[in-house]
Amino acid sequence: MNERRMLDDSHYENLIEEESVCINENLVYDKPETLTKTPMHYCPGCGHGVAHRLIAEVIDELGIQEKTIGVAPVGCAVFAYNYFNVDMSEAAHGRASAVATGIKRVLPDRYVFSYQGDGDLAAIGTGETIHTCNRGENILIIFINNGIYGMTGGQMAPTTLEGMKTTTTPFGRDVQAMGYPLKITELIAQLPGVYYCSRVAVNTPVHVRKAKKAIYNGFKFQELNKGVSFVEIVTNCPSNWKMTPVESNKWLEEHMLPFYPLGDLKLPGKEN
Amino acid sequence: MAKVKGDIIIDIEKCKGCELCAAACPQHSLELSRKLNSKGYHYIVKIEDNCTGCTNCALVCPDSVIRVFRKTEKKKEQVATITNVTGDITVKVKS
Numbered sequence: 001m002n003e004r005r006m007l008d009d010s011h012y013e014n015l016i017e018e019e020s021v022c023i024n025e026n027l028v029y030d031k032p033e034t035l036t037k038t039p040m041h042y043c044p045g046c047g048h049g050v051a052h053r054l055i056a057e058v059i060d061e062l063g064i065q066e067k068t069i070g071v072a073p074v075g076c077a078v079f080a081y082n083y084f085n086v087d088m089s090e091a092a093h094g095r096a097s098a099v100a101t102g103i104k105r106v107l108p109d110r111y112v113f114s115y116q117g118d119g120d121l122a123a124i125g126t127g128e129t130i131h132t133c134n135r136g137e138n139i140l141i142i143f144i145n146n147g148i149y150g151m152t153g154g155q156m157a158p159t160t161l162e163g164m165k166t167t168t169t170p171f172g173r174d175v176q177a178m179g180y181p182l183k184i185t186e187l188i189a190q191l192p193g194v195y196y197c198s199r200v201a202v203n204t205p206v207h208v209r210k211a212k213k214a215i216y217n218g219f220k221f222q223e224l225n226k227g228v229s230f231v232e233i234v235t236n237c238p239s240n241w242k243m244t245p246v247e248s249n250k251w252l253e254e255h256m257l258p259f260y261p262l263g264d265l266k267l268p269g270k271e272n
Numbered sequence: 273m274a275k276v277k278g279d280i281i282i283d284i285e286k287c288k289g290c291e292l293c294a295a296a297c298p299q300h301s302l303e304l305s306r307k308l309n310s311k312g313y314h315y316i317v318k319i320e321d322n323c324t325g326c327t328n329c330a331l332v333c334p335d336s337v338i339r340v341f342r343k344t345e346k347k348k349e350q351v352a353t354i355t356n357v358t359g360d361i362t363v364k365v366k367s
């Protein structure tokens with residue numbers, strides 16, 4: 001009996017758990033303060049959530065929460081104002097960059113960004129987008145390109161890839177009938193009013209890190225008053241692409257990125 | 273060499289079970305639970321104790337439900353201090 005107990009004791013001694021590493025001192029990644037606690041309404045695995053978090057992280061890092069004003073679009077991100085702990089305004093479909101223009105002109109010391117989908121920015125809001133960029137407004141435009149109208153149930157967007165199936169192109173996008181996918185970022189990068197223009201993605205940890213840098217630049221360049229910063233984020237839409245989130249991120253890598261290559265399209269100080 | 277040990281805390285009530293974190297984890301430490309949270313999603317759980325605290329899972333999580341911790345234990349190095357006779361030069365020598 002005695003012998004057995006001794007055996008057990010030493011056995012338990014070996015099992016004594018190491019001290020937990022989950023203490024504040026070791027914390028290396030946490031949700032940024034600029035995101036509210038409200039759970040996001042986005043579908044599981046949707047890139048909108050990652051894009052939101054990166055913007056919030058940059059605002060935290062720059063310490064500009066009190067001085068930032070965002071403009072939410074119409075599209076899946078229509079409730080973006082519920083998720084950011086900064087002043088936000090909602091714009092009519094496609095008009096976010098025009099609303100942002102007004103805000104920035106009245107309050108030039110604020111950091112102003114618009115957050116817009118591809119249907120919003122590159123279809124109904126093409127006019128506003130191009131003229132905001134051409135006027136060289138000192139704002140940051142975040143462009144979420146998921147190649148589809150997500151919110152309304154997966155119709156073709158200007159950015160939909162050739163041959164891609166959507167509810168309005170059930171046999172795939174036929175460029176003869178529906179035109180070519182629009183690379184609006186390449187178009188606006190040509191405009192002298194655009195100071196910084198970059199295309200990033202959020203489908204892998206490496207891409208997420210680079211995306212954050214681009215958003216950081218976008219906010220930082222506003223201090224120079226040199227014109228528009230434009231950051232396109234290529235994202236997924238698992239629900240309307242009819243894939244699992246993991247499949248959609250793979251599909252994005254294999255199909256979206258060859259057509260929408262990542263990188264800086266316009267970088268201050270570099271000839272393009 | 274430094275020894276790294278990591279761990280994560282998952283807010284399972286807010287997890288939507290998209291599995292992007294599991295796909296991004298180089299240690300294959302994450303898997304979907306058979307159980308559901310109150311929203312009806314299978315949530316992510318840690319199935320291995322080999323986390324390095326690399327933050328990959330948290331970076332790709334759209335719902336920001338993962339907190340990452342990392343502890344780097346520096347191996348104690350034996351260092352000898354040698355001072356010359358006049359006492360104006362001191363060098364540290366690693367064992």
Ligand SMILES: Cc1ncc(C[n+]2csc(CCOP(=O)(O)OP(=O)(O)O)c2C)c(N)n1
Nearest residue numbers: 074075076093117118119120148149150151
């Ligand atoms: C004036 C007007 N026209 C049309 C609509 C319908 N509508 C709502 S969202 C949307 C498209 C959104 O697509 P996108 O901007 O790509 O955003 P996503 O949902 O993909 O993030 C459309 C056409 C509307 N709300 N208002």
Ligand code: SF4
Nearest residue numbers: 042043046076150237
């Ligand atoms: S419909 Fe698409 S874009 Fe909209 S929340 Fe769902 S996955 Fe995201």
Ligand code: SF4
Nearest residue numbers: 297323324326327329
């Ligand atoms: S921190 Fe890295 S190793 Fe740990 S669970 Fe997340 S992805 Fe895996």
Ligand code: SF4
Nearest residue numbers: 287288290291293333
């Ligand atoms: S990425 Fe986030 S929401 Fe998706 S399964 Fe992992 S913890 Fe849950």
Ligand SMILES: [Mg+2]
Nearest residue numbers: 117118148150
């Ligand atoms: Mg879209």
